[in-house]
Each structure stands twice: as structure tokens, then as C-alpha cells.
Amino acid sequence: MFLINGTWQHTLAANDRAIQFGDGCFTTARVIGGQIQLFDAHLQRLAQACDRLGIAFPDATVLGEEMRSIAKTQQLAVLKVIISRGAGGRGYSAAGCDSPTRMLSVAPYPAFYTQWREQGVTLTQSPVQLGRNPLLAGIKHLNRLEQVLIRRHLEQTDAQEALVLDSEGWLTECCAANLFWRKGQRVYTPKLDQAGVNGLMRQHILSQLNHSAWQVEEVRALLSDLETADEVFICNALMPIVPVNQAMHTRYASRDLYHYLAPLCEPN
Template structure:
């Protein structure tokens, strides 16, 4: 782990991340010493800092640090956390001297390769996401809802969760976004009220747009998803997985999955 460019594991107890979950993060795939979609990850961090009114770190310096760490890895996961730093009184950021940047490596998740072959099983989570358009789409450090969703998921045999918001609208999975296909129509949740606008979701939607294929952003229900011909989930590490089952409903088609998987073969690295 590297904190502000120094290899260490200690962070100030007064850091805003510790005190208030004040910050944002992104999680990137490293393959053959290169970070997949590096520019998109940096853009996400910049957008998050701007929306959270956080001071922006030196992005070229951050990119260099990320690339130096990645260069030593054949396959790994790189997580980057940004916080306003330590200081301030109460909720105020006044007094924070400098932003904190935390970079850490994790082993590559081996189970995704198996799930690409057999498909992922999902269970509808009883934990719903609060609607908050101010924070919707962001990958901020307040992830208690996901912790609770994961806790419930760990009690089941499922691989992922189908997550709704408090209005009953389908939003995402615990750690992934989703698409579904009904006939020739492709859908994904709108994410204007809750959820995370993931890097892979953005990438796949851009790829579909370039090919002239429409992807409809909707406020869909659980029934909309269960009645689909096919469901696919995605994140920066999977990068896409076919869904074989949600609760008691099974899916066998892989048309959309094969298309999106092919799109991932041309992902840029840096």
C-alpha cells in the first residue's frame, strides 16, 4: 500500500475518510503491467472530486504512481482512494492541509473465469438503496449499503445480488452494473437516483453507441429483469458475466454476453 507516494499502511486517524467516509475511489484491472482503461479511471476520480467539492490531486502525478505500481504486476487489482486529507473541525473541511491519495494492490479474483463459463447466480437483496440524486452515480466512500447487501449475500449460495432502491426500481448489483435484453432491445438502469455508474458500464454503452446500437436507460422493475431473455452483469474486473439465474428464474441465452465480451477484447490499456 502507498499513501501519498510512500509505501506504508498507516493513515491519520483524523483523515476525513476515517472520520466521515469523505472521499471517493476507483478499482482498476492490471493486465501484463498495464492498467485497463486508465484514462477512464482518472476521469472518474476527477468527476467525483468535482461533484464532492473535494480538492483535486495532481492527476499526472497520480497517473505516474499508478503506472509505476502496475508495471511490476502481470495480473492484479489496483484500488485508488482519494480523500480531502486530515483536519477540519466537525463536518467542515476547513483546516485540511492536503488531499490524501491511497493506492493498494490486491490479488486477481480467480472465480470470474469460472463464472464466465457457467454463469452467475443472483438473489434479490432485501437491502434497498436510498434515493439521493446528489450522490447518485458516484463511487464515494460511504458504502454501508453495499456492506449490508454483501452481508445478506454471504448468507446465500448466490454469486451476486439484484439490488433495488427504496422505490422498487432496479439499480445494480452489489459490486456490478447490469444490462438485460428483451428481443432486440437492450436496457440498463438509469442511475439518476441511486447506484454507481461503473467504468465498464460506461465503456460498454459507448461501444454500443459507436456501433449504432441503442441501449435504453430506464427505471425498470424487478419483473422487467425477470422477464428478460438475457441478463448480463459487468464491472472493471469481471469484465462481463452472463447471468444463469435470478432467484428461481433461469436464463440460457448468451447473445448479448458474447457481444459485450467481444467488445472487452479491444479495451485499451495504458
């Protein structure tokens, strides 16, 4: 069941622009003990994405109450919130679409994340590249066909996640996670002004590192830059942070930065 515009149902209008054009945005939040982790950040992400797409943002008070109402019954779960431009419009035109659709759902928390955190993961290179588009870069819009194709290829390998480049060959992100690596005291993460999703955990980690002894920088990097890294990890709002044992043919033994950040990425 989905909570669609305040009503529990299985049905979404066939002319909703989420179906017709992927015209909307979404966020996925971790729920622990009935509490939504990074709650304010998730609401802000949705509002910023709607602003970028020119979608009227739903009443934040109503949306927030719906999110909390669903979350309070869950001990450990994933809450997903989708905002679409709504139903109607002829062709690509959004004329007359003044009532956005809000859709909320809850799912079990992926058990494998715990195993990933304890054991680490392996990354492979995806043959699927991300198209560069500064108008959409950073936001979590509903057009996820690139990620669908990345995941399809990934599932044919033994790796847990994929290293994804953009169409000009720059290292960008993973299929469903952001990427960091460390060389000595310097920490790097790809710039996301042309492609990729600026994840909430990525933002949180950058904030933590900016107030630490580590020196962090957003960079344009090649896949080969990971070969000289001392440490690599990936993150998203659900994981929230996972160490990398191996990326392609390079292995990593250090988890110094991971051990520093891991407790800072968990609820107090």
C-alpha cells in the same frame, strides 16, 4: 503496504476524513501485463468524483505516475486508488482541509471471475435497498455501508451476486456490478440518477452498444421486468462482463449479447 501520499506505509492519520466520515472517493482497476485497463477513464472518474464532492483533485501527473509504477510490476492484479479530503477539520466542517490524501494499493486478481465468465452466475434479491440521493448518485464515494450490508446478506445465500432496488422499489444495480438485460434487439440498464454507481464498464458497454445494431435504453424498471428478458448480464471494470444463468426464479439460456460484447470489453 499502501502508497500514501508517495510513501509506502501502513499508517493513515486517525483524523483523516476518509476514516472520520468516508469523505472521499475511490476506483478499482484491472491490471493485465503491467497495463492499467481503462486508465484514462479511471483518472477521469476520480477527478469527476472529487469535483462533485468539492475535493481538490491531486496532481493528475503525479497520481498517474504512481498508478503506472505500481501496475508495471503486476501481471494480473487489482489496483485500488482512494482519494480523501485529507486530515483535519472540526466536526463535519471541511475548513482547512486543503491537502487531499491519495492512497494506492494492489491486490491479487479474484480467480473466481474467470469461473463466472465461463459458467455464468445466479442472482438473488437483496433485502437491503439503496437510499436515493441525486447529489451522490453515480459516483464511487467512500460511503459503502449499504454495499457492506448487501454483501453480508448475499454471503448467507448460494447466489453469486444480488439484485438491488432503491428505496422506491426501482431496480438499480448489483452489490458490486452494474446490470443489463435484453429483450429481442433492445437492451436495457437501470437509470442511475438517484442511486447506484455509474461503473466504467457500464459506460464502456453503453458506448459500444450506441454504435451497434442493438438498441439500448436507460430505464426505470421493476424486478418483474427481468422475468420477460431473453438475456441478462452483469459487469464491472474487473469482471469485466459476466453472463447470468438465473435471476430469482427465472432462467436464461441465451448469451447472444454477451458473446457480442465480451471481446469488446477486453484489451486489444
